[in-house]
Amino acid sequence: MPVNPTAATVSTTGPVKIVGTGLLGASIGLALTSVGLDVHLSDLSPTAQALARDLGAGRPFTADEPEPALVVVATPPDVTAAAVVAQLRQHPGAVVTDVASVKALVAAQVQAEAGGDAKRYVGSHPMAGRERSGAAAADADLFAGRPWVIVPGEESTPEAVRVVRALAVDLGAAPVTLGAQEHDDAVALVSHVPQLASSLVAARLHGAPESALGLSGQGLRDVTRIAASDAQLWSTILVGNAGPVGRALRALRSDVDDLISALDRAATHGPLTEGAVGPLARVIAAGNAGAARIPGKHGGAPNRYGEVAVLVPDAPGELGRLFSEVGEAGVNIEDLQLEHSAGQSVGLAVLSVVPAAAEPLEAELDRRGWRVVRR
Amino acid sequence: MPVNPTAATVSTTGPVKIVGTGLLGASIGLALTSVGLDVHLSDLSPTAQALARDLGAGRPFTADEPEPALVVVATPPDVTAAAVVAQLRQHPGAVVTDVASVKALVAAQVQAEAGGDAKRYVGSHPMAGRERSGAAAADADLFAGRPWVIVPGEESTPEAVRVVRALAVDLGAAPVTLGAQEHDDAVALVSHVPQLASSLVAARLHGAPESALGLSGQGLRDVTRIAASDAQLWSTILVGNAGPVGRALRALRSDVDDLISALDRAATHGPLTEGAVGPLARVIAAGNAGAARIPGKHGGAPNRYGEVAVLVPDAPGELGRLFSEVGEAGVNIEDLQLEHSAGQSVGLAVLSVVPAAAEPLEAELDRRGWRVVRR
Incomplete structure (x- = not known):
């Protein structure tokens, strides 16, 4: 059954259970509750669960509830696969999705451990987030206008794919279907390597003299804005996408090597020495070309308004x-x-x-x- | 004579000659003209000079003009030192400054070639710019509230320092005195390495599939905003500050090596292997600490309003x-x-x-x- 990406009539039905009530889980709960859906919340931390409830993201899940039609696993990425498998077992009638930012590792683990239940699992990844984490930063509008990657497994049923796509549409996001590996390669380039580059630049400022910091301008602030991101969450994401991020970082290191050679020549033999300005201009020009390919470059709310x-x-x-x-x-x-x-x-x-x-x-x-x- | 950094009474006097009427030269001309000063413009490109004149940045310099009290050299950095030396010779009564973003190389060349005239030279570097270049992007308010680094040479007279500092104050900037090497080390960290990191990330997008670009978010846009900068101008700046940028980039490469080793372990032996998550978290945490030291992190106009x-x-x-x-x-x-x-x-x-x-x-x-x- 071909899935129509522009279908406006699909919509989530039945109770939705959200496992993990951090920023993403609570934001999904807020949005679904606001359109009248019955949302049940589950979090290992009773405090996190109570906070999400108090914010209006849903009510605590109990064993007496009617079976959910859809379970959304929004835990940290290192426990996502295990949670997905557990939810598939606990709710044999439900479609289960997750929102982790790495997909191949989760898909492989679910396929290995869930057996026939894997047909009710469809991975997903909403391309939305904030620098702050936790339910307190939740926003019903977090996904509006943002891409939401749908990653069907080899065994996913068309009906399960339809249900997860409907969730994305209900939250105002734009569903995009990708394979797990294709997704992981893509986010390595547009999210994981930029995060590391931002951290690498900011790390240089750690021991810099105060007088140097005083010269900071908007360029540095822009490059390092995401360097404020959570170290534990990001380490988890990066080890979960180690292959693609490692490959992209190797390509980056090869450019860094060229830059250092060129700078060494210039430092030793003067700025106009052969082989100095060329490699520098090449990297910056490649950056010009790459930057020009980014949609909505001017920032703000590119798709939404x-x-x-x-x-x-x-x-x-x-x-x-x-x-x-x-x-x-x-x-x-x-x-x-x-x-x-x-x-x-x-x-x-x-x-x-x-x-x-x-x-x-x-x-x-x-x-x-x-x-x-x-x- | 100690220079009082908070003196509000200093002010530029006499005709000012501006050599090079790009973004910085034309912006300085606009600002000085607007407070009633007599500004003379000189540019190798007759068109650039006419454009700056038409924008109200001053009138073309001719040999009949009264001698300038101050000459501001605002040429590309690779011809700055030669232009400074030529202006010192041409105007034996004038203080000469430049606005190039590298200082040690210019200072050394001026000292080597200008002889006794070097006492009338004081380097400077306004920490202001835009992504667009040329007089058409000029802005009388470009320097308002921004740091303006004053780099006195070994032989600069206190009077010459006072005149250049007065220029910065007249343009609404905050003068900061640094040594040439101290300045160059600082801008390597807060400006040149961030520029390269931004270009390196954007360069990865050059051959990326369209589907990956479609997942771009605000984080990528922020990190790569300055990757749109001019390749020729930036190559010139970077070879002019090759030593400090090379050193900072070596430190960054050492972190990149650690990241690649950690990612390789995770890719080969799984995400929880010993030595995988640790180095990743270390770099991101160092980035957290570095980012927290940047003043006015939230962007906008940090000092001005x-x-x-x-x-x-x-x-x-x-x-x-x-x-x-x-x-x-x-x-x-x-x-x-x-x-x-x-x-x-x-x-x-x-x-x-x-x-x-x-x-x-x-x-x-x-x-x-x-x-x-x-x-």
Whole structure:
């Protein structure tokens, strides 16, 4: 049965059990509860479970509950496979998925240990997260507009795949089907190696003199933002995806070797020595080309909102007048970026609004005499 | 004569000549012109010079002009030293500075070639820039609130140091005095290695499958933002600071070697093998510690503005009402960040305002019934 990736009619049914009530589990619970689903929570930590309940993510699972139609395992990745196998046994009628950020290792373990039950398992990985972890950081809107990778096992039934895809759609995410290895290779490049590079740069600052830190600018802050991530969680993720991350890191080290050779030449024989500037320019140019392939490069909320750009005189009250008039037009501003022009007498306000509101808002602001910039 | 870093009375006098009218040169010209100074522009490219003139950065230098009191060399770094020496000879009464992002190499060359004129040279490096280059991206406010490193040479006179420091203060920057080597070591850590790390990560995406790119998130976008930087400019900077960058990159490679060994163990013997998770956690924890030392980590405009945080109901018109009332209070909003809470029914608006306005604005918003968050 081919799965239709744009089907808008699919939807999760029956009680959903969530195992592990950290950031992802609690966020899923919040979102499903808000659309009226019956959500049961289970966590080894009674405190974590109580916190998720108090936030409105669902109610504690008990043995008396009706059987869940779907179990979502949202534990740390090193215990994910075992939890999936346990849930498949405990709930013989349920589809079981997980949200771990590595997939091949989990899939192999489930296939080895779950026997015939493996047909009710479908792996998944929502590409969403925050720097903060735990239920306290949960957000019902965490998955909106984000890719949600669906990784069917060799034995997964089409019905099980449909159920997990429906979960992603219900949470506002965009389901993407990948093989386990394909997924793991991809996240090594777009998530795991960037995490390590960020940590490697930040680690250099550990013993740096205070005067050096004082020269920090926005470039360093951007490169090192994710270096604040949790060391235990990330070590677990990285050993779970050791092959692909190791291969990507070897390719990176080969470039580092080239850079060091070039810099050594320049340091010894002067900046214009043969073989110095070339390798440096090659790596930076390859970076230019790679960076240009990243979708939604300008940050913010790339998929979720439309953008309306308006020139605003840089004077008290003008931004307020703009916002009031946007409000009068019945449009809610979801996010805002302000850019100042060289002349300082005017700023560019980029309003993020729900996509359907963008064009009508531009027309309305035109009508009211604002200078709307179509970009 | 000790230089007082907080002196507010110093100020640039006499005509200023700017050699090189790219982003930095044109931005300096714009800022000095706007405070009424006579600015003369000189660029090897007649088009670049005409563009800077048309933007209001000054008027073209001619031989008939009165002698400049200060010459600012803002050429690419590989021709900076030669330009400094030429300007010292051409204008025997002028103080000469440069704005190149490497300092030891320039200082050594000036000292070797300028003879007694070197006493009128003081190096400098404003820690400001943009991803875009050229006069078209110029901004009179580019340096406001940013550190401006002053690097006196061994022979620089106190008067020459005073003149260059006055320039930094006039442009709204915060002067910081460092030795040339100290500066070069610092920028290797906070600017040059981060640039290379960003390029190295982005370079991995060059041949990656489209499906991998589709999983890109904000973390990758942040790490690779500066990977879009100009390859020729950056190669020039890096060969000019080859020693310090090479040393920092060697330390980084040693960490990369540890990571690869750990990942190889995990890939071969499983994720829980001895010696796998430890080295990974060590690098990430060192990154945590390094990242925590970066001032103004949350981005935006760390030194320049005060912040006022207000809870805003997440409904059309509410943000407009807030902005209107801020306008009525006579306060201009310089920047804004919006954060949404988990519950989605309320957002936190963090307004950046001139520091003196922050407290009175908090009081006024309190009075008007807004929920002001003191952080």
